[in-house]
Amino acid sequence: xxxxxxxxxxxxxxxxxxxxxxxxxxxxxxxxxxxxxxxxxxxxxxxxxxxxxxxxxxxxxxxxxxxxxxxxxxxxxxxxxxxxxxxxxxxxxxxxxxxxxxxxxxxxxxxxxxxxxxxxxxxxxxxxxxxxxxxxxxxxxxxxxxxxxxxxxxxxxxxxxxxxxxxxxxxxxxxxxxxxxxxxxxxxxxxxxxxxxxxxxxxxxxxxxxxxxxxxxxxxxxxxxxxxxxxxxxxxxxxxxxxxxxxxxxxxxxxxxxxxxxxxxxxxxxxxxxxxxxxxxxxxxxxxxxxxxxxxxxxxxxxxxxxxxxxxxxxxxxxxxxxxxxxxxxxxxxxxxxxxxxxxxxxxxxxxxxxxxxxxxxxxxxxxxxxxxxxxxxxx
Numbered sequence: 001x002x003x004x005x006x007x008x009x010x011x012x013x014x015x016x017x018x019x020x021x022x023x024x025x026x027x028x029x030x031x032x033x034x035x036x037x038x039x040x041x042x043x044x045x046x047x048x049x050x051x052x053x054x055x056x057x058x059x060x061x062x063x064x065x066x067x068x069x070x071x072x073x074x075x076x077x078x079x080x081x082x083x084x085x086x087x088x089x090x091x092x093x094x095x096x097x098x099x100x101x102x103x104x105x106x107x108x109x110x111x112x113x114x115x116x117x118x119x120x121x122x123x124x125x126x127x128x129x130x131x132x133x134x135x136x137x138x139x140x141x142x143x144x145x146x147x148x149x150x151x152x153x154x155x156x157x158x159x160x161x162x163x164x165x166x167x168x169x170x171x172x173x174x175x176x177x178x179x180x181x182x183x184x185x186x187x188x189x190x191x192x193x194x195x196x197x198x199x200x201x202x203x204x205x206x207x208x209x210x211x212x213x214x215x216x217x218x219x220x221x222x223x224x225x226x227x228x229x230x231x232x233x234x235x236x237x238x239x240x241x242x243x244x245x246x247x248x249x250x251x252x253x254x255x256x257x258x259x260x261x262x263x264x265x266x267x268x269x270x271x272x273x274x275x276x277x278x279x280x281x282x283x284x285x286x287x288x289x290x291x292x293x294x295x296x297x298x299x300x301x302x303x304x305x306x307x308x309x310x311x312x313x314x315x316x317x318x319x320x321x322x323x324x325x326x327x328x329x330x331x332x333x334x335x336x337x338x339x340x341x342x343x344x345x346x347x348x349x350x351x352x353x354x355x356x357x358x359x360x361x362x363x364x365x366x367x368x369x370x371x372x373x374x375x376x377x378x379x380x
Contacts, residue, residue: 004271005031005050005085005115007106008097010040012202013120013146013263017095018044020268023280027271031088033081033098033106038064045073052088054081056102082106087113093271095146096121099204100327101320101369104128104362111141118270120146122221123327127320127365129224143225144270149218150225151266152244152257157226158274160249168222169246169254171238172297175210178239182301188340190333207330211343212297216308217326220319223312230312235305237295242284260284304344307351317357317368324372325350332376346376 004021008014009032021027033054034041038061045053045068052074055061061077068075076084079102086094086106093116096103103121108131110117117136119125125132136143145151149170157165176195177185193210194203208214219233236246246256259265260282268279299306304326311322329346332338338346350372357364 001026001028002271003028003030003090003092004095004118005029005033005088005091005093006095006097007033007082007085007103007121008035008095008099009044010034010037011097011099012205013097013267014095015040016263017097017267017271018048020264020271020279021048024268024277030090031085031094033085035098036060038067042067045071049073051090052076052085054085056082079105083109086110086115089113091115093118093144095267095271096124097146099123099202101127101323101366104132104365107132108135108362111135111139114139114141116142116144118144118146118267119150119225120267122147122217123323125221125224126217126323127369128362129220130315130359131362133224133227142273144273145225146263146266146270147218147221148261148263148266149245150222151269153222153226153247155257155269156245156247156255160247160255162227164250165226165228165247166232166250167248168226168228168233169248169256170215170218170222170233170235171241171243171245172212172215172235173209173241174237174239174295174297175212177210177301178237178295180301182341185301185340190336193333193340203334204327204330207333207343208326211304211340212302213304213308213326213344213347215297216305216311217323219305219308220312220322230309235297237297239293239295240289242289242292258284302344304347307344307347311351314356315358317360317364318351318354320360320365320368321350321354321372322347324369325376328373328376346379350375 029048031052032050036057054076058077065075087109094110095118097120101123241261248254311319325347329343
């Protein structure tokens with residue numbers, strides 16, 4: 001019986017992870033954590049019977065504790081609660097599906113406790129990859145990617161030689177505004193940006209996909225996951241989202257992973273790696289598919305992607321600035337306080353004014369995030 005924990009159990013990846021658990025009878029959920037959706041978390045606790053559950057909001061945690069007092073589950077809250085869940089003794093692998101830099105500390109504590117990581121929290125590696133990857137190696141812990149693109153790269157590397165990798169081809173759908181120019185995006189509203197053509201995701205990541213900032217974050221994440229230089233990562237727009245990513249080797253061979261747009265596949269692959277097992281769902285029909293299209297990304301219109309490459313190349317604390325500025329800008333856009341085109345503008349502004357720290361500590365990373373938030377909040 002494989003024992004797992006989930007950070008972000010009420011979100012998109014978390015709920016799909018629990019669907020995988022339902023379809024397999026040899027996974028036990030021992031620990032859960034959520035932000036504030038205690039109604040859904042209570043349902044999950046009653047169905048999966050974890051030993052411990054965390055709620056970020058302390059008041060909500062108290063309410064949940066009262067609601068599940070008939071059950072043998074420990075309810076904890078805040079960052080201490082996330083860390084308790086992450087390092088829980090009765091757990092082998094932690095699915096980090098929480099959104100944002102809030103996931104860094106719990107992930108590090110899980111690694112120190114010897115837990116394998118099924119990583120769906122890209123911000124952890126984007127901002128602290130130089131801390132996370134050596135820590136995982138030191139503790140003999142596996143970092144197994146859950147993002148569909150990084151899982152595709154990971155799968156395409158199986159049986160190959162890491163030293164023979166020439167290039168990573170990171171695919172992108174292009175989002176809902178593929179083909180549009182910058183002037184056409186001036187009046188984009190929240191509802192428009194939340195209409196992704198292929199994937200069902202949380203609100204923040206859907207906005208990131210529309211700006212192609214999400215692909216930029218994935219470029220930096222791939223740098224750390226697969227130990228390659230940013231210059232070796234090429235973004236390819238593949239509108240059908242059938243090819244999830246590819247690896248080109250020194251001899252010119254290109255290995256790709258294809259499939260329908262279903263996050264349960266990379267989730268299940270991470271949980272059972274290296275085993276593959278049956279997964280219900282739609283299968284690719286190449287006769288009906290007919291063709292696959294490929295395009296070069298438009299980094300003039302979607303210049304958030306170009307900024308990500310700059311942050312990834314320069315490294316240090318700059319990726320934290322890129323990530324934090326985007327997080328705050330997206331939040332302001334979702335609250336309808338700024339326009340759509342202000343998202344990359346704010347990111348660029350924050351990057352230009354930042355004095356880079358070459359090898360930031362965890363404290364310096366978190367201080368950088370706080371400084372970016374303070375600056376954005378002070379803007380007129």
